[in-house]
Amino acid sequence: MKQVILIFAAAAMTAMAGCLPSERSATSSAGAREVLVVYTGNLLAELKPCGCSKEEDQGGIERRMQYLKDTRGKHRHVLLVDTGDHFKEPTRQGKLKAATLLTATARMKYDAVALGERDLLYGAEFLRERTQIPWVAGNLTVDRFEPARSRVKRFANGLTAGVIAVADADLFYDHVGLRIDDPRQTASRLVARMRAMEKPDVIVLLTHAQRESALGYLNLSGVDVVINGHIDTESDVVDMAPVRQDGKLFVQSSSRGQKMGELTVRIDADGEKSFAHNLVKLDSSVKFDSEMVKLYAQYNEKVEALFFETLAGKRDKSKSSSVYAGDSACQACHPAEHAVWSRSRHGHAYDTLRKINKAFDPECLACHVVGFNLPGGFISELDTPRLKNVQCEVCHGPGRGHASSPRSGFGSNAAAACKQCHVKNHSPRFNYAKYWPRIKH
Numbered sequence: 001m002k003q004v005i006l007i008f009a010a011a012a013m014t015a016m017a018g019c020l021p022s023e024r025s026a027t028s029s030a031g032a033r034e035v036l037v038v039y040t041g042n043l044l045a046e047l048k049p050c051g052c053s054k055e056e057d058q059g060g061i062e063r064r065m066q067y068l069k070d071t072r073g074k075h076r077h078v079l080l081v082d083t084g085d086h087f088k089e090p091t092r093q094g095k096l097k098a099a100t101l102l103t104a105t106a107r108m109k110y111d112a113v114a115l116g117e118r119d120l121l122y123g124a125e126f127l128r129e130r131t132q133i134p135w136v137a138g139n140l141t142v143d144r145f146e147p148a149r150s151r152v153k154r155f156a157n158g159l160t161a162g163v164i165a166v167a168d169a170d171l172f173y174d175h176v177g178l179r180i181d182d183p184r185q186t187a188s189r190l191v192a193r194m195r196a197m198e199k200p201d202v203i204v205l206l207t208h209a210q211r212e213s214a215l216g217y218l219n220l221s222g223v224d225v226v227i228n229g230h231i232d233t234e235s236d237v238v239d240m241a242p243v244r245q246d247g248k249l250f251v252q253s254s255s256r257g258q259k260m261g262e263l264t265v266r267i268d269a270d271g272e273k274s275f276a277h278n279l280v281k282l283d284s285s286v287k288f289d290s291e292m293v294k295l296y297a298q299y300n301e302k303v304e305a306l307f308f309e310t311l312a313g314k315r316d317k318s319k320s321s322s323v324y325a326g327d328s329a330c331q332a333c334h335p336a337e338h339a340v341w342s343r344s345r346h347g348h349a350y351d352t353l354r355k356i357n358k359a360f361d362p363e364c365l366a367c368h369v370v371g372f373n374l375p376g377g378f379i380s381e382l383d384t385p386r387l388k389n390v391q392c393e394v395c396h397g398p399g400r401g402h403a404s405s406p407r408s409g410f411g412s413n414a415a416a417a418c419k420q421c422h423v424k425n426h427s428p429r430f431n432y433a434k435y436w437p438r439i440k441h
């Protein structure tokens with residue numbers, strides 16, 4: 001038995017390298033056999049959920065790796081694929097996240113990783129350097145980066161899965177050095193070639209397209225499963241309900257790796273296929289994998305270094321007096337309001353970050369202090385200690401002028417400020433009528 005597994009491991013490796021043994025394995029048993037297709041996509045460089053709300057506390061590389069280890073322990077024949085859109089923003093921190101995510105992806109041993117338009121954010125070189133990632137793109141050629149056109153995996157139970165990926169040209173901006181061939185023609189050609197050469201038992205087509213357009217691939221002959229991915233913003237709601245049509249299945253990847261898609265492909269002795277679909281929420285019931293915890297800690301250290309590196313530039317700009325007075329200035333004349341505020345969670349929002357070693361992460365400070373990245377706003381605890389937390393001036397507006405010559409009517413538009421921070425991904429239950437009474441002053 002051991003030997004058989006070794007042989008298959010070797011066959012799988014050559015197959016993934018593009019040099020494919022043509023004959024079927026001999027161990028096909030008479031009964032039904034299964035392959036578990038596990039899929040992700042639309043990761044948007046999300047390494048770890050922020051933890052702002054319980055409902056949105058899903059996903060992250062720490063849980064994903066633990067899930068994969070558990071799943072591979074239970075199922076021997078797993079095909080792990082991703083539909084693309086790994087990256088988010090063209091910033092230094094964004095690139096740091098992207099690099100960390102791809103290190104995690106390599107360690108998770110994906111079988112095929114498709115490319116979306118967001119994956120070109122840092123150029124072709126960034127992708128080309130990451131040779132451990134099994135990129136696959138049927139119809140894209142990017143500046144001498146030529147990902148595999150298709151991939152094939154052979155399983156120890158004798159089944160073979162083929163993976164093809166195509167992307168819709170409409171989603172791409174005009175990038176230098178990018179060639180996009182017709183996705184539908186490319187997909188048909190690759191399916192035909194695969195059926196003639198490797199004769200896979202199941203063909204999975206990864207599409208990177210709008211949902212309506214991707215659904216059209218269900219009628220492509222030879223394709224068994226279409227897995228679509230594409231996301232514009234992190235608050236996009238993805239329709240995860242599977243669509244069945246003519247014995248085929250269409251599914252979409254979740255947003256930001258919050259849920260793992262599981263698709264059991266069952267092939268009975270007559271070659272009849274059936275599918276079972278399942279979604280697994282990566283919530284707090286999934287433990288953190290220790291290797292990924294370390295990787296995340298390394299990322300966090302780099303973010304901290306980046307934060308201190310940018311402080312000098314910010315200090316130079318903040319020489320003139322700030323537009324913000326700080327909460328203790330307001331306290332002098334509005335002691336009652338200040339007392340209520342200081343007991344509220346807004347009054348402790350910076351401590352929340354400090355407790356979890358995040359008080360240097362610009363992506364968190366944005367909503368947990370006063371005026372981060374705005375003129376005169378919070379720079380660091382050392383530079384601007386009076387601008388920690390979600391203070392009065394976040395809602396009422398900069399108040400230095402008001403504090404020195406007070407008038408009624410100041411800051412009367414405060415209720416409009418909530419939605420700056422209480423957005424869907426960080427505060428899904430936000431409702432002004434319910435939230436205001438908790439901070440009323």
Ligand code: HEC
Nearest residue numbers: 050051052053352358363364366367420421422423426427
């Ligand atoms: C867009 C604004 C925004 C950003 C960005 C943001 N937060 Fe929050 N955070 C909030 C809001 C709003 C709440 C309160 C949510 C609620 O209770 O409805 C919150 C709550 C929290 C809490 C929960 C405190 C508790 O005791 O329940 C933690 C922890 C937290 N944030 C950490 C972070 C971290 C870490 C980051 C960066 C990775 C971050 N936040 C980025 C807005 C934000």
Ligand code: HEC
Nearest residue numbers: 325329330333392393396399402403406407408409410411
């Ligand atoms: C020197 C005293 C003083 C300071 C300091 C001060 N205020 Fe005021 N504030 C007043 C007075 C006086 C009014 C007008 C009250 C009135 O006429 O009803 C006022 C009005 C307001 C109002 C509007 C209330 C209304 O009914 O019109 C808000 C909001 C407010 N202040 C917020 C702040 C904030 C935030 C700060 C700190 C940045 C601050 N104030 C600092 C004295 C002060």
Ligand code: HEC
Nearest residue numbers: 345348349352367368390394415417418420421435436438
């Ligand atoms: C600058 C960003 C920001 C703005 C603007 C903001 N909040 Fe918050 N809010 C937060 C953060 C961050 C937390 C979580 C603080 C913590 O626990 O560390 C929070 C927490 C809360 C909580 C506590 C939630 C709970 O479960 O008890 C309430 C209530 C709340 N906000 C109401 C409001 C209302 C109402 C407004 C508008 C008038 C508003 N917030 C404006 C950032 C903001």
Ligand code: HEC
Nearest residue numbers: 327330331334337338341346390391392395396414415441
């Ligand atoms: C999370 C946002 C938020 C924060 C933080 C906040 N306020 Fe307010 N404040 C409001 C809102 C909303 C109102 C009510 C406006 C309304 O009802 O039209 C208000 C009302 C007031 C009023 C007017 C009360 C009245 O009778 O009209 C004063 C004065 C005031 N705030 C001062 C402060 C001071 C001082 C602080 C800081 C210690 C503070 N606020 C912090 C949002 C905030």
